[in-house]
Amino acid sequence: MIRVGRLTxxxxxxxxxxxxxKNRVFAAMELAAVTGIALPTVSKILKMLVNAKILISTRGSKGGYMLANEPEHITVAAVISALEGPIALTECSISKQACEQASGCGIRANWHLINQTIHNALESVTLADLVRPLAVPEESYIPVASLYQ
Amino acid sequence: MIRVGRLTxxxxxxxxxxxxxKNRVFAAMELAAVTGIALPTVSKILKMLVNAKILISTRGSKGGYMLANEPEHITVAAVISALEGPIALTECSISKQACEQASGCGIRANWHLINQTIHNALESVTLADLVRPLAVPEESYIPVASLYQ
DNA sequence: TTAAATAGGACTAAAATAGTCCTTAATTGA
DNA sequence: TCAATTAAGGACTATTTTAGTCCTATTTAA
Structure with a gap:
């Protein structure tokens, strides 16, 4: 249907x-052992999460990684864009002219709204929600209409 | 952020x-000419849309493709899954055991809910919305809470 | 019967993603 | 001060996915 990468x-x-x-410091090796994911891959992911300021790192012996914020404030949207960049659902692949000639082209604008709708959905779910199974996220309604003003 | 393919x-x-x-029959060649997309690619896409019953085809001379339904009833969700299959946002890539040991694992279940949220968002936008720029789709609210019962 | 279309599937090429590895830098503690 | 431990950064390779092309068979209208 729609996809995020395996790294995410x-x-x-x-x-x-x-x-x-949440206040503990985890070494990459430790996380690799617990999750069963290969160490180089875990390291790569942790680095990306640090760059996105989702984690804080400390070097040296006894170093490692720690959450930069409360799980309630780490959104799924943030995690996805940390790993995959701010790639939208689609960037109109055909030339702008062709697009406009061909269809009038509200498509480009409308994809943008769809992207925003999905982004809102992903913003509404946090790491805390993922850990506490089936918890109700804070924002219960995503007002699609508000996007279409 | 999240991606659909170029074909979509x-x-x-x-x-x-x-x-x-909407009641006209279009030949693949004609659509290729209008959109500027290469003919073999257009053909491939049209075949996929026929398989998904979004289009109806007629063979032979004077044949071509026509919408199978009113634009109001063709959802963006249907178009995406016609082109990309019913692939979810993620299928837990690590082994089930590791996942459960590691984290308890509400993640799998929660991803499912996120998938549904996004699916609902995409169901709420139709081809008619894409063509009429900035129209408000019928369902204005996506009740995320209802998914979390 | 011929020309104009689509159907289906095999194949190739290109691009994106995942995964690994190496070298450098920082920190701790003996 | 040195050795051990751990992350940072970036280059590289391999794998997988996606896009794109092409060929042959089938259908239909005139």
């Missing part, structure tokens, strides 16, 4: 482990 | 051309 999936698993002991 | 994007362009003259 791994990231949620790693983060959920960390969220269960 | 092309498909919306092709469908929007067809939606503007």
């Amino acid at each position: 999936d791994y990231a949620t698993v790693i983060l959920s482990v960390m969220a269960k002991d | 994007d092309y498909a919306t362009v092709i469908l929007s051309v067809m939606a503007k003259d």
